[in-house]
Amino acid sequence: MACFFRRSVALQLSKVVGVSEDALIPLISAVPVSKKHVCDLRTTSDLRVSVNSLLQRGAVPPDGDLQTQTQALANQIKRDAVVEEVVAGRGVIHFRLNRLILAQKLLEQLHSEPDGFGVKSDLLRHLQGGRTLVEFSSPNIAKKFHAGHLRSTIIGNFIANLKKALGKDVIRVNYLGDWGMQFGLLGAGFERFGSQEKLKTRPLEHLFEVYVQVNREVESDESVRSAAAEFYRRLVQREDQALELWRQFREITVDEYKRIYQRLGVDFDHYSGESFHDGQTQNVLEELKTKRLLKTTEKGTGVVDLSAMGDMSSYATLVRSDGTSLYITRDIAAALDRKQRFGFDEMIYVTDKSQSVHFQQLFHILSAMGHEWAERCHHVAFGLVQGMSTRRGEVVFLEDVLEEARSRMINNMRQSRTSKVLEEPELTAERVGISALIIQDFKGPLISDYKFDWDKVLQSQGDTGVFLQYTHARLCSLLRRHASESYSCRDVSPLTDSRSVSVLQHLLRYDEVLLQSANDLQPRHLVNFLMTLSHLVASAHRELPVKGSPAAAAQARLCLFSAVRSVLANGMRILGITPVDKM
Structure with a gap:
């Protein structure tokens, strides 16, 4: 219902500047509330507009001193039932809202349509509709799920959740690394010292052992290298025995991954892989030749010139001298196939920042081929996690991280005096532990590397996933007690005190935060919003008791706490966190 207040302010402002309400609404924002807010009589319910933003949009002419112009505009704007006061700040006009109407309108919508709050705002209307394809996670088959894939998985899941919440049709794609010379090595290695029996009992561990052993031997034994090249040749030529072994590796790995994804609360609409598109690369190369984009070097490789001057100072290699395709060739084939199959409006790839140049080349080539939709393809890059280890030492596999998070969380919950007796303590500990991992990952810019620290991640105080879950569980407990x-x-009317108004004022910003997150695909804006909301409601919970209060105050406060719980839960789900009701 923040849009109701923006529209009310825009209506009064439009009468003065002669610009439509719809054009003014994006310029109007809620004044932020600090999580360290001290309850006092100065708490206000404000929206604001920057006079500079009005100047930039041509809503007002550049006429004299900015402060004088700000004051002159403020003096012309009329008050009404919603806007009680108009105050000229430094280049900003503040619109003080009627506290009672603020509480009525916000809580009315949150009570009647909690899931629609924020996401159906006028601010976000232009983002609704269309289809978004998100490619994320994308591990290599025949290898255990590495902890390094955690970031791609949870970031991609957040982006898909956000787009869906804002009204997009979302397709989640897991593009597996299931082709290339490494499978020649693995196949040759398995034929030499692999065991079908071990493959049945501990599949990925055994494949990992085989891969490590064959890589060790290939350095000193030329016959192993030849055997690997021969196995890959058999794969490319679709020889039955080689394909059957490769399929076995792939199916075992995907089944294992699905189990991990289930623990993370992540699912995919479509599993794909390089192997699926390898057969389409010839068509890509033919199209590039027809459009005179593919050139052959003296070494016999096929390249596409990426330089601005056409002097080959920058180029991408698409074909080896032996005629086999490369990763980028298969990525071009995959993009073309997806556009034809899914008809997406935008496509988002989520990988670490080391692949930034690869995606610049990919988008450049697609654009050079005449595909205008390449402009709506984006790469969301992320940094590395440093120092992630378990009690047993340096961590390699994601499952070890999940087990560590769960065991540490169970231990913390058992030691806490506030912990409740839970029906499923292991499941709760897992969900809280995963929340802690996600929040730690999402607190800063995704592109940044960060140092992992278990003690900080699992703290119950401060801006952590544990604190977020604890706040949600505490609100659920309060609502259960008064069920x-x-x-x-x-x-x-009992909610016009400063503490209640600070919570309501913060809720006004939810749609702005969703817009900010949608614009740059960074989860930290939503994390910061939810953390501030949690701190504000924790203070409100202490100072605005339900039990023992007059009936009118108790009812109004229950309504407020129920509303906050809904927004917290909705925001957590967008981040990929499953809220817990008890902990």
């Missing part, structure tokens, strides 16, 4: 009491949001 027998019917309450409505009709009389919200």
Whole structure:
């Protein structure tokens, strides 16, 4: 319902500047509330507009001193039932909202349509509709899920969740690394010292052992290298025995991955892989030749010139001298196939920052081929996690991280005096532990590397996933205790105190935060919003008791706490976190 207040302010402002309400709405924002906010009589319910933003949009002419112009505009704007006061700040006009109407309108919508709050705002209307394809996670088959793939998985899941919440049709794609010379090595290695029996009992561990051993031997034994090249040749030529072994590796790995994804609460609409598109690369090369984009070097490789001057100072190699395709060739084939198959409006790739140049080349080539939709393809890059280890030492596999998070969380919960007796303590500990991992990952810019610290990650105080879950569980507990009491949001007059207004004022910003997150695909904006909301409601919970308060105040406060719980849960789900009701 933040849009109701923006529209009210835009209506008054438009009468003065002569610009439509719709054009003004994006320029109007809610004044942020600090999580360290001290309850006092200065708390206000404000929206604001920058006079500079009005100048840039041509809503007002550049006429004299900015401060004088700000004051002159403020003096012309009329007050009404919603806007009680108009105050000229430094280049900013503040619109002080009626506290009672603020509480009525916000809680009315949150009570009647909690899932629609924020996401159906006027601010976000232009983002609705269309189809988004998100490629994320994308591990290599025949290898255990590496901890390094965690970032791609949770970031991609967040982006897909956000797009879906904002009304997009979302397709989640897991593009597996299931082709290339490494499978020649693995196949040759398995034929030499692999065991079908071990493959049945501990599949990925055994494949990993085989891969390590064959890589060790290939350095000193030329016959192993030849055998690997021969096995890959058999794969490319679709020889039955080689393909059957490769399929076995792939199916075993995908089944194992699905089990891990289930623990993370992540699912995919489509599993794909390089192997699926290898057969399409010839068509890509033919199209590039027809458009005179593919050139042959003296070494016999096929390249595409990427230089601005056409002097080959920058180029991408698409074909080896032996005629086999490369990763980028298969990526071009995959992009063309997806556009034809899914008809996406935008496609987002989520990988670490080391692949940034690869995606610049990919988008450049697609654009050079005449595909205008390449402009709507984006690479979301992320940095590395440093120092992630378990009690047993340096961590390699994601499952070890999940086990470590769960065991540490169970231990912390057992030692806490506030922990409840839980029906499924292991499941709760896992969900809280995963929340902690996600929040730690999402607190800063995705492109940044960060140092992992278990003690900081699992703290119950401060801006952690544990604190977020604890706040949600505490609100659920409060609502359960008063479940027998019917309450409505009709009389919200007890919520005009500073503490309540600070919570309501913060809720006004939810749609702005979603817009900011959608614009740059960074989860930290939503994380910061939810953390501030958690701190504000923790203070409100202490200072605005339900039990022992007059009936009207108790009902209004229950309505407020229920509303906050809904927004917290909705925001957590967008981040990829499953809220817990008890902990």
